[in-house]
Every structure is written in C-alpha cells, then in structure tokens.
Amino acid sequence: MTEEFRRRIRNLFFLDIETVASHPAYDQLDERMQQLWDKKADKLRKGDDQRTNAEMFYGQGAIYAEFGRVVCIGFGQLFWNERDELSFKVRSFANTDEATLLRDFKALIEKYPADQLILCAHNGKEFDFPYLCRRMLIHGIALPRAMQLAGKKPWEILHQDTLELWKFGDYKNYTSLDLLAAVFGIASSKDEMSGGQVTPVFYEENDLEKISRYCREDVVVLAQVYLGLHCQKAVADENIIRVE
Numbered sequence: 001m002t003e004e005f006r007r008r009i010r011n012l013f014f015l016d017i018e019t020v021a022s023h024p025a026y027d028q029l030d031e032r033m034q035q036l037w038d039k040k041a042d043k044l045r046k047g048d049d050q051r052t053n054a055e056m057f058y059g060q061g062a063i064y065a066e067f068g069r070v071v072c073i074g075f076g077q078l079f080w081n082e083r084d085e086l087s088f089k090v091r092s093f094a095n096t097d098e099a100t101l102l103r104d105f106k107a108l109i110e111k112y113p114a115d116q117l118i119l120c121a122h123n124g125k126e127f128d129f130p131y132l133c134r135r136m137l138i139h140g141i142a143l144p145r146a147m148q149l150a151g152k153k154p155w156e157i158l159h160q161d162t163l164e165l166w167k168f169g170d171y172k173n174y175t176s177l178d179l180l181a182a183v184f185g186i187a188s189s190k191d192e193m194s195g196g197q198v199t200p201v202f203y204e205e206n207d208l209e210k211i212s213r214y215c216r217e218d219v220v221v222l223a224q225v226y227l228g229l230h231c232q233k234a235v236a237d238e239n240i241i242r243v244e
Helices: 003-010 031-044 053-063 098-109 128-138 162-167 177-183 195-203 208-229
Strands: 012-021 068-080 086-094 118-121 240-242
Touching: 003 012, 003 068, 012 053, 012 128, 012 195, 012 208, 031 053, 053 068, 053 195, 068 098, 068 128, 068 208, 086 098, 086 208, 098 128, 118 128, 118 208, 162 177, 162 208, 177 208, 195 208, 208 240
Parallel strands: 012 118, 086 240
Antiparallel strands: 012 068, 068 086
16 A cells, blocks of 8 residues: 555545435425425336335435435544554444434534545435535535535545446446445445335334444445455454444
8 A cells, every 4th residue: 555545545534324205204295395296206207107106205205305314424434553454433423303413414524624535425426425415505504615516626626436436437327335345345234224225214113223333334335445446455344443
C-alpha cells in the first residue's frame, strides 16, 4: 500500500442508509400526497403489474425521498491499529425520529474538515447522498458543507461511489453491492435480511436494531469492496470493530 493511498483513505468516510416508506400504509398519507403517489405509481407500473397503488407505496415508497424517510445511517472508517494493521471501525445511528437522526449525522460529519472529507457509498451519487440532502431540507436542516454541491465543479466534489468506480465510464448497467462482494470473494451482508425487507421489519417487526445490524454489515462490505477496487487486501475480520 502506497503512502499516497494511505493518506487518501484517512479522509474516507464510508456510509450507507436504510430507508422506509414515510408511513406504514398508503391510507395514512394525506389526500394531496395520495394523489401525487398515484401519479408516481402510474409511471412506475409496467406490463401486467396488478399491484394496487397502496401495495406499490408500501413496497417502493422508501426509494423516493418525497415518499420515504431515513431510519438508519451506518458509517465507518479505515485506520491502522497499534500493530500497523489495516483495521475498520463501523457504527450506526438509528432513530424513529428522522429529524433527530439527520441532525446527529450532520453533527458527526461537521467534525471533519469539509475540504478534506471524502464520503463514499455504493450508488451514493444516485441514492444515498441526494436522499440525505433532500430529507434534511424537508426538515429545515441546513446542509453540512461537505454535502453542499450546488455551483461546484465536478473535480471539486470529493464524494466517491463504488458503483461509479466499477462502471469505468459505462452508464448502461447497475451492479449491486452484493454482486460486487461476490466477485471479490467478500462475505455477503444479506444473511439476516435484505434491503427490500427494511420497511416490513421497521413497521411490522418494530426491530430497529435488526436494521442497524444489517446497515453496519453493508458498510463493512462497502469498505472491503472499495479496497478490492484498489487492488488492496481486505481487512481481516479480527480487525473489524463493530460498535453496537
């Protein structure tokens, strides 16, 4: 590992978010939002899809910042332990109060110099980063400097996206984090649950800790994939610190 790469990853902040539909049921949306979801559902519906708008909201509302909300944010950083071994520390914020969750996240990243902090997520430029920004603005929370992108030139934006790194300029295909983990020989984070189960686990099982565990493991996989994309060895499991 070169000194340049060591310097770069000291400023890397890996993150992943878990989102759910904004309400446990379509009929709990106010009339205006129901009408707007109906329009969205009509555009999303393909072929012989027989699902009702209510079923589509419960299944897909979490994907859209206007119809969903954040319930967990996982984050982690690489570091060297006392034996100079590459290590990784991961933890998560989870809260049923989204505004509090977002303020806690903002306070965390504002501890780091905005002109040096590199946020990294899988499909982060299409999902995680804009979703967080939109939900912050909906709650009237001013964006942290590291997430203020308006007016910046592409080379001034430090965010990194493992999906973009894997594409090498190819914009035709989406590759999941789980698939990248598989091709790099990294253990899956999907043993306990998958992303599509987050809404029912939240609303039906009321198990926010299960979602937090899943989110933390996604961040671990993200960091390992990032290392693989740079021809670096994965962090040994004994050097991964998971903060409950």
